[in-house]
Amino acid sequence: MTSHRRLPAERDRAVARLHSLTRGAAVGGVLGTLLFGAVAAASYDGTATTTTTTTTVTSDDSAAQVAAEDSTTSGTTAADDESSTDDSQLQATPAPTTSTTSGAAHASTGGS
Amino acid sequence: MTGIASAGWRAIGTGVRVVVHDGSLEAARAAVAGVLDEVDRVMSRFRDDSELSRLNARSGEEVGVSPLLGDAIAAGLRAARITNGSVDPTVGRAMRLIGYDLDFRSLPQDGAPLEVRFEAVPGWQTVALAADRRRVRVARGVEIDLGSVGKALAADLAAGRALDATGRGGVLISLGGDITVAGRPPDGDWRVLVAEDSEAPADGPGEVVAIRTGAIATSSTTVRRWRRGGRALHHLIDPRTGAPVESPWRTASVVAATCVDANTAATAAIVLGDAALDWLRSTGLAARLVSTDGEVVRVGGWPEPAETRLSPDAVALVASGRAGS
Numbered sequence: 001m002t003s004h005r006r007l008p009a010e011r012d013r014a015v016a017r018l019h020s021l022t023r024g025a026a027v028g029g030v031l032g033t034l035l036f037g038a039v040a041a042a043s044y045d046g047t048a049t050t051t052t053t054t055t056t057v058t059s060d061d062s063a064a065q066v067a068a069e070d071s072t073t074s075g076t077t078a079a080d081d082e083s084s085t086d087d088s089q090l091q092a093t094p095a096p097t098t099s100t101t102s103g104a105a106h107a108s109t110g111g112s
Numbered sequence: 113m114t115g116i117a118s119a120g121w122r123a124i125g126t127g128v129r130v131v132v133h134d135g136s137l138e139a140a141r142a143a144v145a146g147v148l149d150e151v152d153r154v155m156s157r158f159r160d161d162s163e164l165s166r167l168n169a170r171s172g173e174e175v176g177v178s179p180l181l182g183d184a185i186a187a188g189l190r191a192a193r194i195t196n197g198s199v200d201p202t203v204g205r206a207m208r209l210i211g212y213d214l215d216f217r218s219l220p221q222d223g224a225p226l227e228v229r230f231e232a233v234p235g236w237q238t239v240a241l242a243a244d245r246r247r248v249r250v251a252r253g254v255e256i257d258l259g260s261v262g263k264a265l266a267a268d269l270a271a272g273r274a275l276d277a278t279g280r281g282g283v284l285i286s287l288g289g290d291i292t293v294a295g296r297p298p299d300g301d302w303r304v305l306v307a308e309d310s311e312a313p314a315d316g317p318g319e320v321v322a323i324r325t326g327a328i329a330t331s332s333t334t335v336r337r338w339r340r341g342g343r344a345l346h347h348l349i350d351p352r353t354g355a356p357v358e359s360p361w362r363t364a365s366v367v368a369a370t371c372v373d374a375n376t377a378a379t380a381a382i383v384l385g386d387a388a389l390d391w392l393r394s395t396g397l398a399a400r401l402v403s404t405d406g407e408v409v410r411v412g413g414w415p416e417p418a419e420t421r422l423s424p425d426a427v428a429l430v431a432s433g434r435a436g437s
Contacts (some may be wrong), residue, residue: 062135087190091369091376093326095413097399101300104315106116106131109365110307111332112263112287 116298123148126263127311133298135278143277144285147270154180155262157204157382164256168204174240174250182245187372188261192236200351202234204255207349210356213309224309230355257281259347264329264375267292271371286310292327292371306400308334308363318418319400327371331378332363350383359385363402366392367414 032101117137120129128148132140156162163181177185186388188201194390238251245382250256258265267285271292274283282295289310293302301322305314312318321328333346333356350357364381368374377397389411392399398412410416 005237016277037390042394052308067376071257072430085340087263088194090194090395090397090410091371092314092365092396092398094324096304096328096367096415097301098415098418099320099322100418101303103303105305105320106118106284106298106302106314107124107129107302108305108307108310108314108316109286109291109328110312110314110328111331111335111363112290 124152124263124287125158127286129286130274131284131302132156132274132281133287133296134281135275135283136346139277140274140283143273143365144270145272147266148287151266151269152261154178155184155258155266157207157257157259164258167250168247168255170179171250171254174247174249176246177248179245182241182248183210184258184262184265185239185241185248185256186245187265188256188258189236189239190269191229191242191261191372191376191380193377195383196369197235197385198276199353199376200233200236200349201256201258201261202236202238202254203349203351204257205253206230206233206354207259207347208255209256209354210349211234215221230353233349233351233354235351242362259309260375260379263287264290264327264371269328276298290327290329290371290375293323293325295370304328304366304410306330308332308402321367321415323367324366326369327374328367329365329367329374329378330365331375333357333359333382333383334362348379348382357383357385359383360403361385361388361401364388364399366397366399367402368397400401 116131116132116133118129119137119141120127122128123145128144130137130141130144150163152159154163157164157168159165163178167175167177167181185201185259188199191199192201234251234254238254239256240249242248251393264287267287267290270287271283271285271294274285275294278295280295282293282297282302284291285294288331289307291302291304301324303320303322304319305312305316306319307316307330309332331348333348335346346356348357348359351354359381359382364378366374366377366381368377374397377392377395377399381399384391388401389409392401392411397410398414399410400414401409403409
């Protein structure tokens with residue numbers, strides 16, 4: 001049985017190669033982290049902030065005033081609030097029937 | 113206690129009626145009073161210290177709101193979206209400009225002339241509500257009014273709380289004719305007189321319908337009317353013009369699963385005018401409209417009144433001209 005012993009020069013080259021690989025892995029990791037962060041920042045809104053830009057208009061022209069304002073509020077806005085249950089349509093219930101019971105009604109509906 | 117018991121009083125500027133079937137009237141009444149106290153503190157446009165007044169005073173800022181105000185604004189925005197803006201919560205300023213800036217009973221019934229330049233209301237898109245309904249931003253100069261939807265929401269909330277309080281049976285809650293029922297109805301269901309004015313006595317003459325579940329609401333231009341400089345005004349604002357709506361319909365009553373939805377549809381019907389019938393049919397809701405000349409039109413399965421219903425045989429007899437012969 002024979003044993004293989006490296007020469008000192010061979011050992012030094014192997015150690016240098018190992019150091020090179022380690023540095024490469026470290027640099028690659030840092031670059032990967034930076035790249036991932038950049039992609040994430042570009043594609044995900046994160047927490048929105050409130051910004052308001054208002055132009056000066058006369059106080060009796062609220063429609064124009066509102067149109068001139070550009071507001072962004074965190075979360076959803078009036079235009080896309082979908083938080084109510086079955087938000088998109090009015091909910092029906094069985095139609096009323098003609099009362100067949102004699103006596104006074106329990107209540108009156110009408111304008112108020 | 114079994115049977116029917118009722119109580120009535122005034123709150124939030126309108127008549128309140130609580131009817132209990134097989135339950136504790138006192139418990140229901142206390143629950144409803146609690147809801148209405150909260151509604152008044154939060155939603156009143158006539159109290160400077162209400163949460164809504166404070167929100168309107170801070171237009172242009174993002175403001176934290178209570179769960180009730182957040183829910184009410186959400187309901188108003190949903191109503192606006194579903195009706196394509198026919199019902200709009202940003203009519204507050206328009207209401208104020210036509211003189212409706214006090215509780216109605218305090219308004220002068222024939223006041224001095226107004227100089228008003230009517231214009232479209234800012235529109236519901238100018239209100240930003242966070243998804244959790246706890247933060248609101250109203251665009252600068254915009255004033256929210258939750259009068260219509262707010263009262264209906266109060267009826268829905270009050271009915272739920274009253275039923276919880278009674279623990280059994282069923283309840284009917286009427287806030288100025290915006291009616292929600294909950295729980296077990298009495299024999300023959302809940303009977304409701306359909307009138308022009310919600311203060312019509314329930315035992316008075318007129319068309320009576322019965323409902324088992326859900327809600328019924330009526331909007332009308334025949335009440336809450338006042339005059340300024342000889343011109344008649346009322347409280348139903350057309351968001352497109354900012355002025356009291358001019359409609360071929362004077363009264364609309366609608367039945368829906370909730371009072372908010374019934375009220376939304378009834379108000380939209382008045383504002384939509386000639387387009388109301390097709391729109392109501394598209395919703396599938398039962399509705400009864402009264403034109404300005406008194407003609408009654410029913411859609412969506414709203415029943416004919418008992419006294420005018422004829423059997424198929426009687427209809428055939430009348431059609432053949434042999435009636436009375």
